[in-house]
């Protein structure tokens with residue numbers, strides 16, 4: 181009897197998820213509530229998660245490398261965060277009024293993040309970005325924003341260009357051309373092109389995913405941070421870092437604290453609440469954030485930036501955010517996660533090399549590692565840590581096959597297996613099993629002629 185294919189094994193092993201997905205499609209249009217959870221041939225349905233582990237409806241245990249979209253550097257259900265949530269549940273989760281914990285929470289963020297002279301809480305990263313764009317436009321009196329190719333910034337209409345080719349077309353139907361006509365998309369790391377785009381002095385903000393596109397898939401040359409800072413300052417444009425993933429992961433104060441370049445504005449999310457849903461904030465320099473102040477009637481009605489949100493800075497998010505950020509603050513979780521990522525990166529690279537499969541595993545200097553399978557025209561010219569090759573292809577068929585094979589071997593990656601978010605709580609055994617599973621997945625993908 182022929183050996184079952186990867187897809188056949190996936191369908192058999194995850195039959196409970198398959199059944200739920202088939203039912204879900206009858207109620208939820210694409211069967212999943214987030215575009216990125218769409219998986220081939222169907223997504224897995226999970227029941228619980230703890231530490232580095234996650235369990236599906238069929239009782240399968242996985243080592244998790246999506247970590248709640250990258251926020252969970254302390255793993256799932258950290259006991260200190262869970263206890264903070266439990267205690268707060270009894271006291272109340274939303275007062276429709278400022279909560280007692282708001283200042284302590286904001287104070288920790290202010291200490292950690294260099295740009296955070298002032299903080300406005302939102303309910304998601306997407307909202308933080310949306311408010312940041314509005315603020316940049318109001319403060320500068322300019323309309324245009326600049327983004328970089330392949331950078332992701334959530335679902336707000338104005339930033340739905342740039343993430344995918346063709347870069348000038350929104351990734352979504354229903355986004356009016358007028359919503360994106362003031363968004364320019366540039367290649368990363370090109371000083372002359374950036375300067376040319378800023379020269380007219382009509383750009384409100386340069387927006388940057390702070391470790392590079394999709395958490396470093398296409399990285400930023402270390403010297404380019406200062407270049408962006410100098411050029412934006414020269415032409416009166418705000419520098420806006422999206423640190424929604426990197427904020428409390430790249431370092432406790434994000435990329436900006438690590439590279440020593442302070443942007444004018446920063447969007448934060450995920451870890452800011454200890455990964456409690458409702459995670460978001462726009463933070464920035466005091467003079468810019470003063471656009472939110474109430475002043476006289478004319479200012480309030482025609483100039484100030486308005487900001488609403490029923491659940492803004494609610495006590496549940498504040499309690500878990502305080503508990504989480506206090507643990508993050510001493511930098512140990514970042515160091516542990518980075519060390520784990522380097523071990524994984526090197527071990528996975530060895531698996532590619534042993535099988536003479538062309539490719540590279542790299543980590544952009546932090547705890548998110550990326551797999552590139554294929555030849556690279558920059559081979560031999562780069563440090564294999566930060567990848568600035570913007571032309572490399574990551575075919576979804578290969579990403580899906582890698583995801584399926586990893587899942588069959590007990591590893592839960594995002595639904596394309598190219599990116600792994602490593603935490604401080606992945607243990608040595610987790611890492612070794614993952615390296616083994618990666619090798620096994622490559623073997624099967626060669627057997628099934630997905631890789632040559």
Ligand SMILES: Cc1ncc(COP(=O)(O)O)c(C=O)c1O
Nearest residue numbers: 249304305306332333334424449
């Ligand atoms: C870089 C970046 N910006 C913005 C967002 C949007 O955040 P949210 O999903 O909280 O709306 C994300 C989410 O993954 C992100 O990774």
